[in-house]
Amino acid sequence: MGKIRIFSAKKIITMNPNQPETTHVAVREGRILSTGTLEELAIWDDYTLDETFHNKILIPGLVEGHAHVMAGALWRHVYCGYFDRADPDGNMWQGSKTIADVIELLQVAESKLKYPALPLAGWQFDPIYMDNQRVTRSDLDQVSATRPVGVLHASGHILNVNSKALELADLLRPGINHPGIPLDKDGLPTGELYGPDAIGPVSKYVGFDRASMEGDADALRAFGKICVRSGVTTITDLAARITEESVDKMLEVTEHPTFPARIVPLRIFMGASAKDTIDLVLSLKERSTDQLRLGRIKAVADGSIQGFSARMRWPGYFNGAPNGLWYTLPEQLGELYRLALANGVQVHTHTNGDEATEMALDTLAPALNEVPSVDHRFTLQHCQLADAAQFRRMRNMKMCVNLFANHHFYWGDEHYRLTVGPERARRMNACRTALEMGVPMAIHSDAPITPLAPLFTAWCAVNRLTLSGRVQGDGEKISIQDALYAITLGAAYTLHLDGEIGSVEIGKKADFAVLEQDPIDIGGANIKDIEIWGTVQGGRVFQAKKL
Amino acid sequence: MNLAGLGIPVTVLSGYLGAGKTTLVNHLLRNADGQKLAVLVNEFGALPIDKDLIEAADDEVISIAGGCICCSFGSDLSAALSQLSAMNQPIDHILIEASGVARPEAIMWSVGLVSGVLPDGIVILADAETIQKAARDKYMSDTILAQLQAADLLILNKIDLVTEEEVRVTSSWLALQNENAPIIPITYGKVERDIVLGHCVQRIYAKGAHQDAAGPSTLTLLPKHNIDVLELAQTLAKDYPNIARAKGFATNKSGEKILIQVVGSRYSTSIVSKELPDGIVCLGLGETLRKRHFKRLLHLLKI
Ligand SMILES: [Zn+2]
Numbered sequence: 001m002g003k004i005r006i007f008s009a010k011k012i013i014t015m016n017p018n019q020p021e022t023t024h025v026a027v028r029e030g031r032i033l034s035t036g037t038l039e040e041l042a043i044w045d046d047y048t049l050d051e052t053f054h055n056k057i058l059i060p061g062l063v064e065g066h067a068h069v070m071a072g073a074l075w076r077h078v079y080c081g082y083f084d085r086a087d088p089d090g091n092m093w094q095g096s097k098t099i100a101d102v103i104e105l106l107q108v109a110e111s112k113l114k115y116p117a118l119p120l121a122g123w124q125f126d127p128i129y130m131d132n133q134r135v136t137r138s139d140l141d142q143v144s145a146t147r148p149v150g151v152l153h154a155s156g157h158i159l160n161v162n163s164k165a166l167e168l169a170d171l172l173r174p175g176i177n178h179p180g181i182p183l184d185k186d187g188l189p190t191g192e193l194y195g196p197d198a199i200g201p202v203s204k205y206v207g208f209d210r211a212s213m214e215g216d217a218d219a220l221r222a223f224g225k226i227c228v229r230s231g232v233t234t235i236t237d238l239a240a241r242i243t244e245e246s247v248d249k250m251l252e253v254t255e256h257p258t259f260p261a262r263i264v265p266l267r268i269f270m271g272a273s274a275k276d277t278i279d280l281v282l283s284l285k286e287r288s289t290d291q292l293r294l295g296r297i298k299a300v301a302d303g304s305i306q307g308f309s310a311r312m313r314w315p316g317y318f319n320g321a322p323n324g325l326w327y328t329l330p331e332q333l334g335e336l337y338r339l340a341l342a343n344g345v346q347v348h349t350h351t352n353g354d355e356a357t358e359m360a361l362d363t364l365a366p367a368l369n370e371v372p373s374v375d376h377r378f379t380l381q382h383c384q385l386a387d388a389a390q391f392r393r394m395r396n397m398k399m400c401v402n403l404f405a406n407h408h409f410y411w412g413d414e415h416y417r418l419t420v421g422p423e424r425a426r427r428m429n430a431c432r433t434a435l436e437m438g439v440p441m442a443i444h445s446d447a448p449i450t451p452l453a454p455l456f457t458a459w460c461a462v463n464r465l466t467l468s469g470r471v472q473g474d475g476e477k478i479s480i481q482d483a484l485y486a487i488t489l490g491a492a493y494t495l496h497l498d499g500e501i502g503s504v505e506i507g508k509k510a511d512f513a514v515l516e517q518d519p520i521d522i523g524g525a526n527i528k529d530i531e532i533w534g535t536v537q538g539g540r541v542f543q544a545k546k547l
Numbered sequence: 548m549n550l551a552g553l554g555i556p557v558t559v560l561s562g563y564l565g566a567g568k569t570t571l572v573n574h575l576l577r578n579a580d581g582q583k584l585a586v587l588v589n590e591f592g593a594l595p596i597d598k599d600l601i602e603a604a605d606d607e608v609i610s611i612a613g614g615c616i617c618c619s620f621g622s623d624l625s626a627a628l629s630q631l632s633a634m635n636q637p638i639d640h641i642l643i644e645a646s647g648v649a650r651p652e653a654i655m656w657s658v659g660l661v662s663g664v665l666p667d668g669i670v671i672l673a674d675a676e677t678i679q680k681a682a683r684d685k686y687m688s689d690t691i692l693a694q695l696q697a698a699d700l701l702i703l704n705k706i707d708l709v710t711e712e713e714v715r716v717t718s719s720w721l722a723l724q725n726e727n728a729p730i731i732p733i734t735y736g737k738v739e740r741d742i743v744l745g746h747c748v749q750r751i752y753a754k755g756a757h758q759d760a761a762g763p764s765t766l767t768l769l770p771k772h773n774i775d776v777l778e779l780a781q782t783l784a785k786d787y788p789n790i791a792r793a794k795g796f797a798t799n800k801s802g803e804k805i806l807i808q809v810v811g812s813r814y815s816t817s818i819v820s821k822e823l824p825d826g827i828v829c830l831g832l833g834e835t836l837r838k839r840h841f842k843r844l845l846h847l848l849k850i
Contacts, residue, residue: 169660171660178656178657178659178660180656197653197657198660200625201660271621271622325648325650326648326690327648329646329687330687359686362685362686
């Protein structure tokens with residue numbers, strides 16, 4: 001039996017209604033032995049008192065229910081975003097406010113590269129905030145004429161490349177005929193690539209290869225560091241192409257004594273039949289450890305709203321764009337649902353548009369009639385446009401939802417004037433409706449699409465402010481308590497992990513987020529500004545500054 | 548057939564779940580007749596190859612009797628196409644089996660970006676019994692209609708399961724969705740290989756202008772002068788709906804050798820550098836193609 005370590009804190013917010021607040025928590029073997037006053041805890045056995053947190057606030061380790069390891073991988077490329085952002089090592093990268101800033105940033109990075117053939121890639125470029133100015137290959141040729149250069153937009157739907165990159169992909173020639181590849185007056189591509197079909201053949205030449213998009217060992221380590229900086233102790237890698245071999249690598253990284261997060265990878269349903277996918281995750285599940293939780297599946301029903309590839313119900317897109325794309329056939333999804341229910345495998349389904357949500361509901365209903373399940377917790381991910389009736393159906397089918405609250409801030413204004421129009425923009429990511437209808441709910445960042453920071457995500461759900469400062473959908477705001485629940489127990493529930501994590505109470509993992517300010521005292525308007533000291537994960541202390 | 552060094556022709560085959568893509572692909576593989584066919588599928592689970600055709604199989608490639616192969620391309624179609632075009636064992640034709648949610652024209656645009664391969668045609672398969680119902684599906688309607696509209700050739704499968712009257716009604720409904728694509732009625736996925744893959748051009752060399760007894764109705768045009776090749780291609784594609792395919796070579800007015808390809812209403816012309824005899828093979832639908840049907844064309848060709 002291990003030693004007892006008692007942490008004292010200015011305040012511990014437990015999320016346990018029987019004892020909402022306390023000051024001490026005893027930890028043994030990586031788990032919470034007990035919470036209470038020092039006198040109560042001292043009765044257990046000999047202990048050491050750790051006062052590192054005597055002036056800090058402890059809350060349950062935060063749970064991010066929708067992120068991607070790619071959030072760690074992208075930092076090996078140049079950050080070209082509009083907003084200031086900290087990298088995994090804590091260096092603050094200033095946002096680029098003009099095209100010239102981006103070019104200069106890339107030029108500096110280029111000058112540091114050794115070998116002439118090395119590619120150079122930037123990411124998170126966002127000309128939406130720069131009057132949508134276009135960037136062509138002649139702009140990026142200023143960065144380098146000899147090495148391939150590419151800049152991926154924040155939306156992920158556009159890639160700008162230089163002449164060398166086009167040349168390597170054999171696209172710097174006349175006669176290209178593709179709607180996603182505009183041509184210059186000279187008949188050659190401009191270097192702007194729109195949509196995955198146009199981006200795909202070029203991206204690997206600028207450095208966005210499979211390892212950097214899906215994540216390798218280094219990416220996973222960087223991902224772990226980002227978790228500590230944002231107070232996260234358990235996180236999903238939603239939609240990974242997991243194989244028996246990639247699990248070897250993940251185990252090696254996550255089993256290391258200094259790895260600070262519990263990773264929950266979901267196998268994407270793509271490129272293999274429903275049966276093969278179920279068989280694979282069932283065998284992977286056997287290999288789960290405390291820090292690596294395998295055995296779940298993510299399916300993708302449609303595309304994205306800002307990319308106009310989400311499937312919309314009547315009356316469709318506000319700007320008249322044609323309806324989006326299905327990524328999985330209803331029949332295939334139905335087969336997956338039936339087999340998954342029969343085998344006790346959980347499925348999360350990406351639905352962005354409300355027609356995709358409707359399709360998932362219509363597909364799960366008959367599967368549940370065929371294979372009744374008492375506690376499946378099938379979860380709709382994003383589910384951004386669901387209305388009250390759809391939330392009621394989710395409740396009736398005992399489903400969960402994980403809403404994309406960060407959208408209000410980053411794309412709320414776009415949604416208002418372009419994609420879905422004012423009324424649906426106000427009901428997007430309807431957290432209040434979900435809770436009132438009784439649907440277990442989480443909220444997420446979809447990192448790297450938006451930065452990993454559950455306290456920021458909570459702020460979005462509480463305030464619903466857009467970038468321009470408008471409140472969008474006052475009626476769908478939730479309380480700070482509900483938001484804190486969503487980023488702890490709420491997210492844990494969607495992963496069947498609420499018995500192990502998500503609150504500070506006896507028997508659970510010793511997972512805490514260590515904060516400098518009290519989220520309740522500081523109030524909903526400022527919750528995003530709370531400084532995060534670090535985390536405790538499985539009883540081990542991780543200080544962000546010392547990573 | 549990479550005859551003129553222009554790249555391996557690529558056909559995109561799609562159609563809604565249950566339209567009979569698997570049977571059709573197996574039929575083509577069984578009747579490849581010496582042609583080296585590569586079938587690209589998104590996933591193996593979706594397209595079972597008949598067991599007796601399989602010689603060897605690993606995670607990514609199934610080797611099939613007669614030198615054909617079947618590969619899964621996962622998320623990187625262009626890489627798979629580049630690999631196929633660079634293979635030591637030359638491939639004559641690539642058939643991409645697109646999933647039921649695919650936009651076939653988008654796949655064809657991607658094919659057009661890869662060097663070493665050449666877009667051929669989009670072939671869409673429809674189940675005579677269920678296509679109209681499927682096209683009214685609450686969720687898939689617009690996807691299915693868009694696939695039908697993207698077709699260069701429409702294959703109406705399983706006509707044995709419906710009455711002749713129903714075949715007529717469904718055919719005219721299909722013609723309403725896509726007025727340009729020839730409609731080819733078949734049973735059990737048994738379609739003429741040459742109509743789907745367009746290897747007819749070799750007949751110019753192998754058999755001259757002879758009519759195959761069993762195959763589709765054919766007609767070989769042998770231009771004797773330099774002609775307006777673009778006008779010929781357009782005429783074949785737009786004015787003769789009973790020509791499903793045409794392929795061959797002609798010399799244009801500036802003396803350049805041009806490859807003409809017609810798949811239904813789609814046509815393309817490309818300059819070739821090789822010296823090849825002129826001749827265009829046309830494959831017809833239904834009644835026999837006869838020279839008197841082609842008066843305007845023959846006038847154009849000054850034959
Ligand atoms: Zn995601």
